[in-house]
Amino acid sequence: MAEPKTVLDAIATRLGETTAVVLGLSAGAMLAEGAVLVPWWRSLPPASFLQWYASNAMRLFDFFGPLEIAGAALALAASALHLARRRPASGWFLASTVLAVAILAAFPIYFQEVNASFAAGTVEPERVGSELARWASWHWGRTALGIVACGAAVRGVRVTGMDGA
Numbered sequence: 001m002a003e004p005k006t007v008l009d010a011i012a013t014r015l016g017e018t019t020a021v022v023l024g025l026s027a028g029a030m031l032a033e034g035a036v037l038v039p040w041w042r043s044l045p046p047a048s049f050l051q052w053y054a055s056n057a058m059r060l061f062d063f064f065g066p067l068e069i070a071g072a073a074l075a076l077a078a079s080a081l082h083l084a085r086r087r088p089a090s091g092w093f094l095a096s097t098v099l100a101v102a103i104l105a106a107f108p109i110y111f112q113e114v115n116a117s118f119a120a121g122t123v124e125p126e127r128v129g130s131e132l133a134r135w136a137s138w139h140w141g142r143t144a145l146g147i148v149a150c151g152a153a154v155r156g157v158r159v160t161g162m163d164g165a
Contacts, residue, residue, distance in 0.1 A: 012081040013160050016093060019074040020153035023096060026071040026103075027146035029064065034143050038136050046128035050121045057119035071146075072100035075153065082156070092156030099149035106142045111135075 041049050075097040082090040114135060117123040123131055 008081070008085060009087075012078070012085055012087060013157075015074065015078045015081060016089065016153065016157050016160055019071070019078040019093065019096065020150060020157050022067070022074050023071045023100065023146065023150040023153050026064075026067045026100075027143065027150045029067055030139070030143040030146050033064070034136065034139050038132070038139065042129065042132050042136070046125035049128055049132070050118060050123070050125070053118040054121060057115060061115075068100070068103055071149070072097070072104050075100045075149065078153070078156070082160075087160065089156035089159040092152045092159060096149045096152040096156065099145045099152065103142045103145050103149070106138060110138050 041053075044052065075093060079090065079093040079097045082093050114123075114131060117131075
């Protein structure tokens with residue numbers, strides 16, 4: 001990889017790399033949640049799931065929230081800096097930003113209310129199974145967005161390395 005041309009180019013390069021890493025961590029965490037936690041949740045009797053969720057909802061929020069917010073914030077910063085510097089990778093970082101923001105938008109659109117109903121135990125026990133199935137579908141959608149956001153950021157890093165900036 002060629003040396004960056006200016007200090008701002010060096011910052012843009014490192015910011016892009018950091019964005020790709022954080023989006024990768026976020027996508028990997030969502031993948032693990034979908035592949036490990038969700039099947040386990042669905043295997044539990046409704047009352048056991050609701051009890052577990054009530055005890056752990058804040059842990060989940062405190063883990064996933066900052067990771068997803070950091071990914072979106074870094075992607076936005078990388079996009080802005082790459083666009084301001086008119087770097088060839090700008091479009092890739094812009095795509096990662098749009099996708100990372102879409103992941104965040106899913107929370108108030110769907111997850112906030114259903115997660116609160118799980119935590120409070122207000123969802124009817126006979127509806128837990130169907131709601132977890134719906135939750136899983138939404139979750140796999142945002143996981144796919146996360147994987148593509150990471151891929152776009154990685155492509156941005158590769159394009160940055162190719163242009164020597």
